[in-house]
Amino acid sequence: MTETVAPQGNHPISGSTRLYVVLGDPVTQVQSPALLNPLFARWGMDAVLVPVHAEPERLERVVRGLQDAGNVDGIFVTVPHKPAAAGLADRRSPMVEVTGSANALRREADGRWYAENFDGLGFVAGLVAAGHDPNRERVALVGAGGAGSAIAAALLAAGVERLAVCDPDTAKLEALRTRLDAHWPGRTRTSAAPDTEGAGLVVNATPLGLAPGDPLPFRPDRLAPGRVVADIIMHPRETRLLREAAELGHHVHCGIHMLDGQVDAYRAFFGFAPPVRATTRAGDVVRRAPA
Template structure:
């Protein structure tokens, strides 16, 4: 079994042939999927979790014991785990999600699963008591987060979502897990 990371640069036009062929190999248990293939992948698997169905995309594929492929989406789980780790109470909260692509929909689905009372799509201003989370990982502190912090808002960077996603991935694939804190100590993030 391959354990570790193997990057595969697959062109979008070839992807629908490559993913099924990859899982014909006997030593492939699963795969993590990145852009631009998350949406396409959801149509190439045998089943989707409810989160992946809502998102219309998946970023993890697991070959089950019967050989069928299960797709799941962990962007939302990683985001919500990061928010909860910061001590923010989501149950009953009013939440604004900006963006309705695969990541935004996955986050909205996970927030709903965490019991938020309302999911807004438009807002004209943020109160200083607002918690602001980001998913972009081009830099640790994006302009959006900097502006929110300047208004007194507590913030979560995109890397927080990443470090919360990895334990969720490991659990999905049936591997021993780790903690986000342990991952942060090992990480060497390099921003463009």
């Protein structure tokens, strides 16, 4: 019988509670507090993760204030702040240097801040767990922002045969291609509009789908039959893109799987303990967590 982690009740916050925050604009869609706070309680950790709404023009001020607060141990970062967050750390991982973005910052023992990016690792791990191994696959990726750049690097590292990345910001797109080509030469092509021809896996790594009236990031009706259509948006779980793709007979892969794939990586990075059991799924925790 598969065991899942359920909330263990409200954990009391005291003067000794260690703080973690997730920054975004917007921030109402984030799922990480519903995932991690029940785990903190189960593990007996005196810690809490809270969402913080930071508009782009105030991001640096917000981050610097959090970094100066002595009881803040970690910062999670979501759309649209991942590229900017990479520049607000004292040290950066090789993945951050390649992608130019970060989704997690931790306070080091010396007080400095170290940046990492787990989006790509989590996305690929979620794909593999769902039976969609990208090795030797042709992939189309829409969006070259913080999450998209991390996913691009992780897909190439996972052995995709060809990666087509599109983004209307051509300067950002070409900068990403230059960084990717330095590690995986000749396997990436870029365009301003979606290039899904021949792709077996097509990924939306843009915010399109967060709001009900958003346009589609690409046309699923133009894909060859039986493709895998993935979205990194976690709320709503079923975006318009995934709904229409499923109606056309494509295989769909929802955004919560990316968070599933990051749980153990976050545990190791921040030193959360004990280890997350392999049977625990982030989607199960989120669905069981209180609203």
